[in-house]
Amino acid sequence: MYIEKADSTNLHEGVTEWATFLPQVYNADSIG
Amino acid sequence: MGRSSNKFGKNSAAELSRRRVLKGSGGARRRDGRIGRNRRSDDLGARNQGYRTPPRWRVLFGGQAIGDQAAKDLGFKVTMQNLDTSAAINRFITQPNTVDIPDLEGWQAKLAAKRGVIQGISVKKVKEFDNFLRSSPRANWTAKRFPGRVFRLTRQCTSRRRTRPTCTKA
Numbered sequence: 032m033y034i035e036k037a038d039s040t041n042l043h044e045g046v047t048e049w050a051t052f053l054p055q056v057y058n059a060d061s062i063g
Numbered sequence: 064m065g066r067s068s069n070k071f072g073k074n075s076a077a078e079l080s081r082r083r084v085l086k087g088s089g090g091a092r093r094r095d096g097r098i099g100r101n102r103r104s105d106d107l108g109a110r111n112q113g114y115r116t117p118p119r120w121r122v123l124f125g126g127q128a129i130g131d132q133a134a135k136d137l138g139f140k141v142t143m144q145n146l147d148t149s150a151a152i153n154r155f156i157t158q159p160n161t162v163d164i165p166d167l168e169g170w171q172a173k174l175a176a177k178r179g180v181i182q183g184i185s186v187k188k189v190k191e192f193d194n195f196l197r198s199s200p201r202a203n204w205t206a207k208r209f210p211g212r213v214f215r216l217t218r219q220c221t222s223r224r225r226t227r228p229t230c231t232k233a
Contacts, residue, residue, distance in 0.1 A: 032169065034176055037183040042176060049183025052172035053192075 156180060 033047040034040075042051070130143040141164075146154060152174065155165045159180035167175060175181045186192045 032172065034183050037185070038179070039183065040177055040179045042173060047183075048186055050186050050189075050192075051176045051181060051183065052167040052169065053184065053189065 032051050033043045033045065034049050034051055035043045035047055037049050039049070127143050130141040134141040148168070151165070152171050155162060155167070155171065155175055156178055159175075165171075165175070165181065167181070172181070
């Protein structure tokens with residue numbers, strides 16, 4: 032869920048400062 | 064004995080107007096025979112007010128209540144739109160300039176990041192970021208049995224099945 036820089040297009044293995052989305056408590060339709 | 068009246072203060076015959084019959088048509092009659100909104104429209108109404116409803120539809124929910132709170136926090140108007148999963152990802156990818164803040168699922172975020180249509184979110188600016196819990200099955204298992212020990216997003220993935228989409232490799 033992380034990318035290296037704010038405008039990176041490659042996902043990063045590990046934690047960085049930049050996340051691609053924020054997880055939610057409620058997701059009705061899928062496991063994504 | 065007075066005339067029986069309903070909650071509108073009218074008798075039943077008067078309430079059964081042409082307008083009410085038309086509004087109640089199209090399968091909107093409830094199982095108990097009452098005319099009114101059906102369960103699905105009740106769900107939508109509740110969702111639009113920000114309440115949780117049973118997961119009957121594949122709808123990416125973004126109630127206006129969330130938008131109202133965001134508008135309060137950010138200081139400008141936030142308009143919400145609901146899209147189903149496929150319409151949402153199609154729009155995010157093909158018309159990224161028509162959306163300011165997409166409500167992405169995990170797989171959608173990966174796709175959008177690779178296409179270069181989203182910017183990263185600075186986790187330093189998310190107030191409660193460290194309190195988000197991982198949604199992996201293993202984390203749920205641990206949280207149930209050891210309430211004091213919860214795995215947070217910044218920990219290494221604990222799921223044995225690393226191919227599961229819910230197991231975000233952190």
